Amino acid sequence: MRSVFKVYCNADDQPFSSDELRAALAEADALCATVSDHIPAAVFPDAPRCRIIANFGVGVNHIDLAAARAKGVAVTNTPDVLTECTADLAMALILMSARRAGEGERMLRSGQWPGWRPTQMLGARVWGQTLGIVGMGRIGAALARRAHHGFGMRILCCNRSPAPAALLADLQAEQIDSLEALLPEVDFLSLHCPANAASHHLMNAARLALMRRSAHLINTARGSVVDEQALADALSSGAIAGAGLDVYAAEPRVPESLLRLPNVVLLPHLGSATAATREAMGLRALENLKAFFAGKAPRDLCN
Ligand code: DGY
Numbered sequence: 001m002r003s004v005f006k007v008y009c010n011a012d013d014q015p016f017s018s019d020e021l022r023a024a025l026a027e028a029d030a031l032c033a034t035v036s037d038h039i040p041a042a043v044f045p046d047a048p049r050c051r052i053i054a055n056f057g058v059g060v061n062h063i064d065l066a067a068a069r070a071k072g073v074a075v076t077n078t079p080d081v082l083t084e085c086t087a088d089l090a091m092a093l094i095l096m097s098a099r100r101a102g103e104g105e106r107m108l109r110s111g112q113w114p115g116w117r118p119t120q121m122l123g124a125r126v127w128g129q130t131l132g133i134v135g136m137g138r139i140g141a142a143l144a145r146r147a148h149h150g151f152g153m154r155i156l157c158c159n160r161s162p163a164p165a166a167l168l169a170d171l172q173a174e175q176i177d178s179l180e181a182l183l184p185e186v187d188f189l190s191l192h193c194p195a196n197a198a199s200h201h202l203m204n205a206a207r208l209a210l211m212r213r214s215a216h217l218i219n220t221a222r223g224s225v226v227d228e229q230a231l232a233d234a235l236s237s238g239a240i241a242g243a244g245l246d247v248y249a250a251e252p253r254v255p256e257s258l259l260r261l262p263n264v265v266l267l268p269h270l271g272s273a274t275a276a277t278r279e280a281m282g283l284r285a286l287e288n289l290k291a292f293f294a295g296k297a298p299r300d301l302c303n
Pocket residue numbers: 034035056057058059060082271272
């Protein structure tokens with residue numbers, strides 16, 4: 001970016017305050033934001049100098065897209081380049097939750113491992129089980145491929161629009177009309193829908209109660225898609241067996257009610273966190289900026 005623009009870096013990676021973001025939008029021609037930078041309507045100055053927010057990440061729920069459009073600010077994201085690594089992490093959470101990997105590592109590190117026993121830390125089998133995917137977009141489909149072709153899993157999915165027939169055929173997958181019909185059928189449920197008003201607390205107490213007691217919930221999408229208190233209640237009452245989370249409603253705060261439960265794996269928003277993917281995300285954000293200032297439509301325009 002420095003070879004093309006005059007760049008002001010957020011060197012210590014502390015999320016900008018609303019005032020700092022407002023100042024940046026007022027003074028810079030472009031802003032390269034991350035998921036940690038919350039940009040609601042109130043943050044936009046009356047007459048921003050900024051003409052484009054090039055988000056470093058695929059999710060743009062932290063930016064008010066309509067407010068940006070109203071102020072003449074384009075918003076772009078970085079799809080595709082993080083799909084495979086995020087799907088890898090969702091698969092890791094399925095395995096960790098089913099096989100109690102976090103719990104086992106905590107036991108070993110705390111010196112509490114008494115040695116191999118036939119009934120020690122029995123978990124759930126992943127191979128051949130049924131995986132429900134909510135949101136059969138790029139990442140949902142990439143997880144489904146891993147799960148079906150690598151782990152022999154049966155794939156069921158819920159999606160707003162019909163999933164491509166070729167994709168369903170490749171995965172021998174079935175699209176289910178409603179989440180209510182999907183939930184009782186799956187051993188693992190993985191969330192891959194965008195965060196918006198329609199998906200807010202999609203997994204609430206009533207829907208968690210429709211899952212099998214042996215089932216696991218995996219969330220690498222956004223924290224707001226799950227009612228975290230309802231999830232903690234379901235995990236502690238045994239209404240579901242386990243969960244694997246990479247995202248939280250008010251990051252970096254993780255609810256105490258989840259932190260004290262043994263049957264939830266808690267990761268710090270690592271979905272896209274590989275060196276290769278983060279570099280590709282940066283290059284994609286740069287590509288959007290360069291196109292925009294060359295007068296072309298940026299490839300990843302969101303608003
Ligand atoms: C994304 O790209 O949306 C990741 O969750 C990081 O923000």
